[in-house]
Amino acid sequence: MGKYRVKGSHRFLGHEPGEEFEADLDEGQEKRAVARGSISRVNKKSADAEDTKAEKAEKEKE
Amino acid sequence: MKKVLRDVQITVDGVDLSDHFTSITVEDAANEVDATAFGSVYTSAVKGMRTAQISGTVQQDFDTASVDDTLSALNDQETTFEVEVIPDAGVISATNPGYRIAEAQLMGYSPLSGGVGDLSTTDITFTNAGDAGVERIIVPGP
Numbered sequence: 785m786g787k788y789r790v791k792g793s794h795r796f797l798g799h800e801p802g803e804e805f806e807a808d809l810d811e812g813q814e815k816r817a818v819a820r821g822s823i824s825r826v827n828k829k830s831a832d833a834e835d836t837k838a839e840k841a842e843k844e845k846e
Numbered sequence: 847m848k849k850v851l852r853d854v855q856i857t858v859d860g861v862d863l864s865d866h867f868t869s870i871t872v873e874d875a876a877n878e879v880d881a882t883a884f885g886s887v888y889t890s891a892v893k894g895m896r897t898a899q900i901s902g903t904v905q906q907d908f909d910t911a912s913v914d915d916t917l918s919a920l921n922d923q924e925t926t927f928e929v930e931v932i933p934d935a936g937v938i939s940a941t942n943p944g945y946r947i948a949e950a951q952l953m954g955y956s957p958l959s960g961g962v963g964d965l966s967t968t969d970i971t972f973t974n975a976g977d978a979g980v981e982r983i984i985v986p987g988p
Contacts, residue, residue: 792911795862
């Protein structure tokens with residue numbers, strides 16, 4: 785299950801532009817929708833932030 | 847009650863393109879196979895292979911994530927996608943059934959069509975590529 789935000793000017797899967805929603809999109813549909821700018825992943829940022837934190841921690845250890 | 851089409855909802859691969867479509871046709875038909883034999887007075891036919899498709903006319907739009915972004919990418923790929931039509935935008939029900947091709951393909955796409963001074967529109971056909979054809983849905987999905 786992923787969390788997404790609708791971008792652009794068209795509704796996506798019944799959700800209005802700007803709205804956040806959770807859905808279990810198949811990999812292909814998610815890839816296509818993100819590539820054309822219909823949606824963006826909302827939890828991607830937090831995942832990236834966690835990566836950055838982990839990277840920082842590793843660097844500090846070094 | 848007789849139906850006048852005013853607010854049909856057309857969703858292509860999740861994208862609601864209703865406000866760019868000007869016509870839509872949902873078709874599910876079978877080939878007529880002649881099965882007439884000796885001794886018959888009338889010809890008779892049986893149903894053969896079925897064909898399912900959703901076709902329509904769409905107004906072109908090159909904005910991000912709009913008509914061209916959606917259709918050109920789907921035309922370029924081999925994998926299938928879902929197309930759904932609901933007579934009245936909103937909740938699917940027994941009196942507002944949705945028609946869906948769960949595994950559709952786009953066999954061709956004309957990004958530009960029209961003459962000088964015309965609004966650019968293009969005719970589009972989503973062809974069935976799965977076993978289910980056009981499904982009639984009367985219960986909203988999860």
